[in-house]
């Protein structure tokens with residue numbers, strides 16, 4: 217399908233079509249002084265006229281001078297909360313006269329339509345696909361949710377000070393992994409289809425052909441995002457750089473700043489660690505096996521029979537950074553970082569991984 | 582027959598809130614009463630069965646010479662001693678006296694201070710006798726208390742996570758108020774237990790469950806000071822219910838200098 221144009225006042229038709237097809241539409245909306253992902257019903261639920269200002273350890277919403285609907289970048293939430301929920305019950309057992317009766321709770325699979333997925337987030341979903349779907353162990357919860365999800369991406373037209381997708385080759389342009397992709401212009405949207413499902417959906421929208429001028433304008437606003445990006449991370453030989461500097465003094469220095477609070481891993485759209493615990497009632501007659509998000513920064517997370525494997529902040533931060541940027545490549549064939557900048561913004565003390573990598577590179581052995 | 586431990590609940594200097602948490606576990610109270618033999622629990626029943634006890638829950642801190650003696654007797658009578666709450670575990674809010682002149686307080690509060698026999702400090706139970714398990718919180722979370730009792734009955738390790746409050750904020754989808762609003766929050770250095778209630782209601786964490794393991798309080802305090810919070814505001818934040826816990830105490834004393 218060639219790129220087409222959707223008038224701004226017609227965007228609701230997309231929402232209606234998705235809801236008519238039985239999708240639960242989730243997308244950006246203003247809540248708790250931030251742009252978060254939540255269920256949205258109408259175009260009015262979008263953060264019209266809002267933008268975000270981000271820096272290490274700081275996030276603020278601000279009013280825009282225009283009425284843009286997608287005039288901000290990524291916030292504290294990521295789509296992983298839908299595809300890989302923070303808490304799931306994976307099994308249950310009940311004591312009966314004939315012994316334990318095991319069961320797998322049948323969770324209804326929600327059908328989500330994600331609206332407003334950015335290029336770095338498409339890349340993050342791709343990373344989690346490799347983790348959950350393409351290895352020897354397929355995660356059935358992720359798989360069912362992922363397959364039921366439709367994706368409407370949005371191209372960034374600006375960047376935050378924390379963004380560095382250009383260094384990770386993940387953005388800001390959406391190139392694959394979506395059903396539809398939108399580029400917002402003052403009067404409407406350039407609409408591209410990325411799948412048959414997307415083409416079929418587009419056919420039901422009141423689109424007109426995109427004019428040459430519209431396309432040129434779309435190129436221009438997308439270029440603005442590229443030019444906005446100031447943060448860089450040099451990824452040349454990064455695997456060997458980090459794994460070859462496990463005793464670098466910077467790790468000690470980091471341990472004086474890092475709180476080991478887990479925030480960076482929680483907001484990261486690719487981090488996937490969980491703990492599984494058995495929860496029983498007081499009589500021990502009903503037991504549930506619960507899986508919840510966990511983190512390599514959590515002291516208990518490295519507990520193995522007899523003790524803690526990573527018994528200081530230095531080793532926990534080092535574990536995180538070297539896995540994300542180095543051993544992830546060995547394990548899954550790509551970096552675990554997509555350059556979204558969330559871990560920089562949402563670190564309570566503003567630790568910036570790009571700065572840490574640069575510092576290690578500067579005095580690497 | 583399943584093991585039904587003989588349980589006693591003792592009170593020292595405290596507000597009774599933690600004991601009440603046990604009574605608060607309404608829907609599960611009868612289960613608890615069935616699972617344990619409540620031998621001594623004055624807040625709930627006047628029935629008193631003499632020791633020894635399998636399990637002692639100890640609420641409150643040590644603030645008088647008499648209590649310093651009594652806790653030794655409790656220890657002698659109890660196979661497994663568990664402290665419940667911030668007072669028993671860290672000295673409680675009353676540990677504010679540790680930075681003040683107790684004799685001055687006595688003069689202000691009591692008409693005849695010479696009748697009062699008190700210590701100059703409020704200290705944790707573990708400063709006086711060995712403690713087998715600490716259940717944190719001000720007050721404790723009754724779900725955790727029931728979990729610990731269930732674990733004792735079943736003879737397994739209790740599931741009381743030691744991670745930061747932040748992890749719970751993220752699991753429940755709360756936007757960080759420290760980052761998005763600049764509110765000084767103790768969550769990153771505080772152990773979870775409440776499920777991150779306060780940030781969800783726009784309040785910074787007060788540190789009710791005490792310092793998380795290997796808490797880096799200095800880095801967090803330095804960051805808040807650089808971002809514009811005065812040390813004078815941070816000192817009372819750290820000197821709350823767990824103010825005398827070593828990591829919080831050390832930092833508030835550094836900031837107060």
Ligand code: SF4
Pocket residue numbers: 480483484485486540552553554555556557558559560569
């Ligand atoms: S490591 Fe940081 S910048 Fe990279 S994907 Fe995760 S949150 Fe984004």
Ligand code: SF4
Pocket residue numbers: 473474475476477478479480481513562563564565566567
């Ligand atoms: S890098 Fe920042 S967010 Fe991550 S654990 Fe350390 S202090 Fe917390």
Ligand code: SF4
Pocket residue numbers: 479564746747748750751755756757758759760766767768769777780785786
């Ligand atoms: S609001 Fe407080 S507890 Fe929650 S994530 Fe932020 S710093 Fe941590």
